[in-house]
Amino acid sequence: MATTLDPVTSADVVVAGAGPGGAAAAAHLASLGYDVVLLEKDRFPRDKVCGDGLTPRVVGEMLQLGMVDEAHGRVDGWATQRGLRIHGGSTVMELPWPELDDWPSWGATATRKVFDEAVARRAQAAGAQLHEGVAVTGPRWRDASQSRAAGVTWRDEDGREGEVRAPVVIAADGASGGLGKHLGVTRRSDRPMAVAARTYYRSSRSDDPWISSFLDLTDAAGNLLSGYGWVFPLDDGTINVGLGLLSTSKDFQAVSYRKLLGSWAGGIADEWETTEANRTDAIRSGPIPMGFNRTPLHQRGVLLVGDSGGMVNPFNGEGISYAMEAARLAADVVDRAMTTKRTADLDAYDRELRQRWGGYYTLGKVFAELVGHPAVMHACTTYGMPIRPLMELVFKLMAHLTDRHPSDTKDVIINTLSRLVPAA
Template identity: 35%
Template sequence: MSLPSSTDVLVVGAGPAGSAAAAWAARAGLDVVLVDAAVFPRDKTCGDGLTPRAIGELQRLGLEDWLRAHTVSKGLRAHGFGQTLHLPWAVPGSSLPDWGSAVARTELDDHLRTTAIKSGAQAIDGARAVGVRMEGERVAAVEFRGSQARTSTSEGRGPDSDTFEIACRRLVVADGVRSPLGKMLGREWHRDTVYAVAGRSYVDSTMSDDPWISSHLELRDEHGDMVSGYGWVFPLGNGTVNLGAGTLATSRRPAEVAIKPLMQTYADTIGDDFGLSGELRMPTSALLPMGGAVSGVAGPNWALVGDAAACVNPLNGEGIDYGLETGRLVAEMLASQEHLGEAWRSTLVEHYGEAFSIARRLAGIATVPRVVSALGPAGMRSDWLMTLALRWMGNLVDEADRDRAARVWRWAGRRSMARDARPPFS
């Protein structure tokens, strides 16, 4: 079967955002082609954790039974400054599920892509977007390179030449944090707001079945100096854990820590407590734009979603949930209206602007180690403050929530937005 030459909706990038967009658009009856540069299954630098917000989106896709066959977490165990707190996902006032999980991205992304295919999308892997053909301000087609490109319905070779083109009426750009296709369309990342440099690895652990994910809020380098960031241990239920560390930075206070050595120091520090053994395997790192710190997120017939639109929580680095959400939201817009442009940017601002604004302001404060050292001990001594922090940092405020914590968060977001020199997505 030959590769398609045209489609109604072309989705570039088959991570959570792209696969969700493809699945929902196909279920709405649209003709969808989903293309990715990698050959699946493929790995992705990530903590692999799934918060209740992500669980809710996966439930919408019909994947709850599949998820429950994996590890199920009760909540977050927070460590730091001589304290350990257990903070359940079941937070009073939240409308989100009361459980979380962790699935390696090699498996999660492959399953989500398969879900999109079963929903009716045609998938192509091994094809990288290398150019765009425009008609005025609209995208007419995307050019791909990949002589071994494969469709989901054929194991055959791609076209005779290395490059081929797919014409489209609408384009969804879901090609990750670097978003090379987004850059071709004018996407710009603004580093004056907080961003993260994060790394992850896998290591054997006797706590692989631990019902709590762990986060260490007091992260130190090999010299014992405080680092502006956090470490995590996410049990995978298969004899291993995902162990990683991230540092926060801005253009004024850039990250100057080597992530892989920092992960090793972190593992050495907590190894006995978590029953770690063996070497850190598959260490990788990534630079994360966060909090909507990009402009050029949409045009007349194209839109950026997920990591490509910097939809990453500045307080915890979580992006899977926003990827799944923005994939669903853009599919709803594709099914209901022809023009994207300002409508999609406004949708992102409406759903995430206030929360991203206040979160990146708070995360910017956390880039100063002495502030973390001063405030951390007081915060960790208060279950009430840390429960609020979990609610806000863990994306556990849903639009349906009307309790006091949710109202305070929205109020702070509105005040923050009003003071932003460059609000999210602008």
């Protein structure tokens, strides 16, 4: 039920942004018994540029939130898939999601209109106060020194203004989020960025049991670009078709993403029915902040979650699972800090996330720099793709799917590399 936000409201925690990260944080904190206010500038259902893929890492977080029936291994009304079909060079290879102790062995797809609202409603069901159509305009400071945030200020779609007073703030307001900017957090130029474009097509292949990735992304002249394309089937008779291009590519600033996607989609129309007549939505594009490209992740009582902290995986452009995993850690750290009543204890959030993903993201940064050169990408697809054991290793690495205490050699290699490489 919608409620009106009072001009002055008090809570234990206020969360800016009800995407998967913010909503998951609110759900976990509310489940712990905290009074949580969750503010979302738009109204559900609302869209976001995304591939709409929910990897086993996302499914794991959905299990944590009680959104998935683990016994049945599926989500009612959403499409589920066996794994990834990779297209590269002259090779097409199907790689099932790995069987692991720490992660589910299946993935799903759902539009962000469906998925984001589902997580937000889960937060509501847990007891969080969700207010839609309310934009956070900045931090509310505890005193004139601005040494500690003590809530946020807001403006709603009717022009009303007010504030939520809370000792802890979670900023989950996206790549262009204003809270981080108010705190002086800026994009790190030493971390990769990407731009993604996507649209939807009606297709008789919308029931495909695999999500597809295309490593040979070319422009209209046939030049190989440092990016990848995807086709993700949905349960509504459509497919999500998109592409991403890395900032390490010389074409990053020069290309028209909408034109490139339209041209590439036309090139696969014989197989996927991606004709203009079948397109059901506009081609939209958006930024993808990668590898902790906004730091520190805790500053003055504000924790950055998801795109606001640049948490997207540099290997594959996945951001949903990292936002939701960070949200769960944020809830745990906030719970601990509430007990000690020490703001400094919130620093554990930044420290623990870097320990978890810092080395892996550094590997991803190196990967992004390498595939920024078309010759490297060509060599990888031509000579590496036909070797299945190698591709199984690469798949696990890029999907970030290994067991913490593995018996599989591939997992041991990936975990060792991630542990030995320094977290920058």
